[in-house]
Amino acid sequence: MRHLLVIAAAIFTVSAHAxxxxxxxxxxxxxxxxxxxxxxxxxFFTTKQGGEWSCASCHTDKPTQxxxxxxTDKAITPLAPAANAERFTDAAKVDKWFRRNCNDTLNxxxxxxxxxxxxxxxxxxx
Amino acid sequence: xxxxxxxxxxxxLTTLALPAHADRYSVPKNAAFEEECASCHMAYPPQMLxxxxxxxxxGDLSRHFGSDASIDEKRRVAIADFLVANxxxxxxxxxxxxxxxxxxxITETARFEKKHREISAATWKRASIKSPANCTACHTQxxxxxxxxxxxxxxx
Numbered sequence: 068m069r070h071l072l073v074i075a076a077a078i079f080t081v082s083a084h085a086x087x088x089x090x091x092x093x094x095x096x097x098x099x100x101x102x103x104x105x106x107x108x109x110x111f112f113t114t115k116q117g118g119e120w121s122c123a124s125c126h127t128d129k130p131t132q133x134x135x136x137x138x139t140d141k142a143i144t145p146l147a148p149a150a151n152a153e154r155f156t157d158a159a160k161v162d163k164w165f166r167r168n169c170n171d172t173l174n175x176x177x178x179x180x181x182x183x184x185x186x187x188x189x190x191x192x193x
Numbered sequence: 194x195x196x197x198x199x200x201x202x203x204x205x206l207t208t209l210a211l212p213a214h215a216d217r218y219s220v221p222k223n224a225a226f227e228e229e230c231a232s233c234h235m236a237y238p239p240q241m242l243x244x245x246x247x248x249x250x251x252g253d254l255s256r257h258f259g260s261d262a263s264i265d266e267k268r269r270v271a272i273a274d275f276l277v278a279n280x281x282x283x284x285x286x287x288x289x290x291x292x293x294x295x296x297x298x299i300t301e302t303a304r305f306e307k308k309h310r311e312i313s314a315a316t317w318k319r320a321s322i323k324s325p326a327n328c329t330a331c332h333t334q335x336x337x338x339x340x341x342x343x344x345x346x347x348x349x
Contacts, residue, residue: 138260139234140323140330163264170261 088148088155088190095183103180108188111181120172122185131192147192155186219338223275229264230272235329235336237299239279243288245295247276258297300325312347321348 096103112122112130123130124137130146145151155161169177177185218238220226230236239247251273255263264272288302289295299305309325317325328335334344 136233138258138324140327141234167261167263170255171259 086156086158086161088186091155091158091161092183092186092190095179095186098179099183101180101183103183103187105184105187105191108181108184108186112185112188116173118172118174122168122172124172125168129192130189147189149193155189217338218340221275221279223272225268225272226275229262229268233260233262234326237328238338239276240281241299241305242276242280242302243282243295244277244280245288246297247280248273249295250297251276298326316347319348 092103112126113128115121120137125143126134126146131150133145134143135141136143144153146154148154165177165182169175169181218240220236220238227236242250250257251269254269255261290301296302305325316322322330328340331345331347332340333346334341
């Protein structure tokens with residue numbers, strides 16, 4: 068019985084850790100201290116900001132479809148949660164890729180506001 | 194009587210033939226390597242670079258061929274160990290550039306250059322290929338470690 072309880076507790080901790088795409092919107096809005104704008108997110112995602120790439124260079128400007136890595140040509144599954152249930156379910160993965168991809172496209176990290184805006188837009192896509 | 198002898202013989206022959214050919218470059222199973230090193234491109238076989246090259250590459254992932262591929266320290270060390278343990282030795286040909294620095298690209302090794310001598314600069318630049326590092330564009334079974342002539346198809 069004790070064992071069963073431990074297992075049940077372990078399962079509960081694991082599932083309590085799994086995130087949903089909405090959780091990220093909430094988190095970034097809270098960090099930014101302001102509401103997100105899907106419209107601003109769309110503009111941010113699809114325009115180059117001085118660098119060689121925009122987010123859309125690899126994820127396309129319609130992220131419900133699959134993309135391709137701009138340099139290596141490797142296929143990338145859709146980024147929008149409506150088209151890909153695996154997206155935005157793991158905080159470590161989301162933070163890692165925001166860090167890397169913002170560095171590659173902007174030469175700096177993205178602000179909480181920029182991340183909130185992108186989330187709002189991605190969540191609105193059907 | 195005959196089939197009883199033939200079956201084990203066939204098994205023996207295939208096991209002998211496989212490592213020498215089709216999957217000579219198959220990537221040893223490693224979850225961290227698959228997750229962290231096969232997201233932007235295919236999982237390159239550790240056997241294709243010298244241990245010194247892997248050490249140098251794994252020492253600076255935040256500026257990885259113009260991309261930020263940085264990971265947490267624990268994973269970085271684990272993957273570096275995996276790559277070094279499975280690296281190719283002198284088989285990779287020269288392992289250093291003219292300045293004595295370890296080569297970072299498989300596509301710059303003498304072995305690669307020798308095997309691809311007949312491919313023209315124009316072919317490498319085709320939109321369907323993009324880069325010599327895009328092995329899977331021509332080696333259709335590269336993901337399984339098979340670079341055999343039979344599975345090569347150069348796209349137009």
